[in-house]
Amino acid sequence: MLNSIVALLGNGAGGGGGSYESIATVTGTGSSATITFSSIPSTYTSLQVRILGRTTSAQTNVAMYITYNSSTSGYANHQLGGDGATASTNVDISGSSMIIYNAVTGASATSGMMGVGIIDIHDYASTTRNKTFRAMSGNDRNGSGEIWLTSGFLNNTAALSSITLSLGGYNWATTSVVSLYGIKGA
Amino acid sequence: MATTYEPIATSTVAVAAASITFSSIPATYTDLKLVVSGGTTLGGYAYLQFNSDTGSNYSTTRLDGDGAGAASARTTSATFIRTSSALTTTANLTNIDIFSYAGSTFKTTLSNTAADDNGSGRVTPVVGLWRSTSAITSLVFTSTNTFATGTTATLYGIKNA
Numbered sequence: 036m037l038n039s040i041v042a043l044l045g046n047g048a049g050g051g052g053g054s055y056e057s058i059a060t061v062t063g064t065g066s067s068a069t070i071t072f073s074s075i076p077s078t079y080t081s082l083q084v085r086i087l088g089r090t091t092s093a094q095t096n097v098a099m100y101i102t103y104n105s106s107t108s109g110y111a112n113h114q115l116g117g118d119g120a121t122a123s124t125n126v127d128i129s130g131s132s133m134i135i136y137n138a139v140t141g142a143s144a145t146s147g148m149m150g151v152g153i154i155d156i157h158d159y160a161s162t163t164r165n166k167t168f169r170a171m172s173g174n175d176r177n178g179s180g181e182i183w184l185t186s187g188f189l190n191n192t193a194a195l196s197s198i199t200l201s202l203g204g205y206n207w208a209t210t211s212v213v214s215l216y217g218i219k220g221a
Numbered sequence: 222m223a224t225t226y227e228p229i230a231t232s233t234v235a236v237a238a239a240s241i242t243f244s245s246i247p248a249t250y251t252d253l254k255l256v257v258s259g260g261t262t263l264g265g266y267a268y269l270q271f272n273s274d275t276g277s278n279y280s281t282t283r284l285d286g287d288g289a290g291a292a293s294a295r296t297t298s299a300t301f302i303r304t305s306s307a308l309t310t311t312a313n314l315t316n317i318d319i320f321s322y323a324g325s326t327f328k329t330t331l332s333n334t335a336a337d338d339n340g341s342g343r344v345t346p347v348v349g350l351w352r353s354t355s356a357i358t359s360l361v362f363t364s365t366n367t368f369a370t371g372t373t374a375t376l377y378g379i380k381n382a
Contacts, residue, residue, distance in 0.1 A: 055226035057382040087320045117284035117293025147327035147354060151320045171331055173348030177280040178297045182348045210326050214381035
């Protein structure tokens with residue numbers, strides 16, 4: 036079993052007033068391959084995950100695999116991306132996770148260079164609708180890098196109560212910070 | 222308890238101007254978000270610089286769609302973060318997220334500029350890098366032409382738990 040950093044959330048956790056609230060934040064430890072947000076309250080309309088990421092592995096950049104409620108089936112993804120020379124598009128159907136390409140830099144990238152991403156999950160607490168996600172992510176390494184737009188689908192109507200972000204076996208570096216926010220409707 | 226997502230400052234262009242500046246940015250947030258809406262006097266593109274740094278410390282990777290095709294390009298060791306391709310004279314919307322702006326790593330941005338003029342236009346997502354570990358205390362958003370009167374720019378702070 037992979038080591039995992041887990042943020043356990045109580046009811047009403049988070050800071051600040053207003054519609055956009057911080058729920059939890061997890062920092063990489065250097066020895067864990069996954070970051071998990073558990074016990075996500077169902078009191079928001081949408082969720083947003085904001086990622087600043089780097090892995091300890093000697094890669095230039097790595098993909099991020101996201102699963103919800105520990106589900107490992109029923110995902111579909113479409114991606115549109117650019118590598119600074121060519122625009123490309125990909126599709127994954129009947130996959131085991133949401134895949135965000137090369138959102139996280141690796142230890143082979145110059146120190147201080149980070150990957151970033153924003154994932155929006157609308158209507159996450161619905162128990163009657165399948166789940167849809169969108170993400171914008173990328174990394175620039177001054178002469179290389181990638182920018183990606185991703186749409187994701189989970190063929191499951193259960194309310195989302197956990198989110199796990201995995202680097203596919205590579206560990207999150209200690210400079211990584213992943214934050215979960217809740218957005219309330221009117 | 223600090224508000225999670227709050228406006229820091231808003232600037233409205235009263236007379237067509239080449240740039241919009243935000244200074245004395247507090248270090249109390251986690252990320253910054255800049256939202257700019259408005260036209261330019263004649264196309265061109267927009268770019269971002271931090272802390273009055275005009276050195277070759279910036280770079281970008283961008284994706285660009287113009288309604289006919291998709292393309293990708295980059296800038297390397299540039300003097301700014303270019304956030305768009307050709308802007309319209311009528312309405313452009315730019316959202317720029319600046320991650321960990323007061324942290325100890327290099328500064329990475331994610332931006333998207335949407336410019337549509339009913340028959341022409343572009344959408345341009347960009348990832349940008351400023352190779353500095355300094356906290357961002359000021360930023361300048363510049364048009365290669367000028368921002369039209371009425372263009373608004375709001376800087377938001379986002380604070381994590």
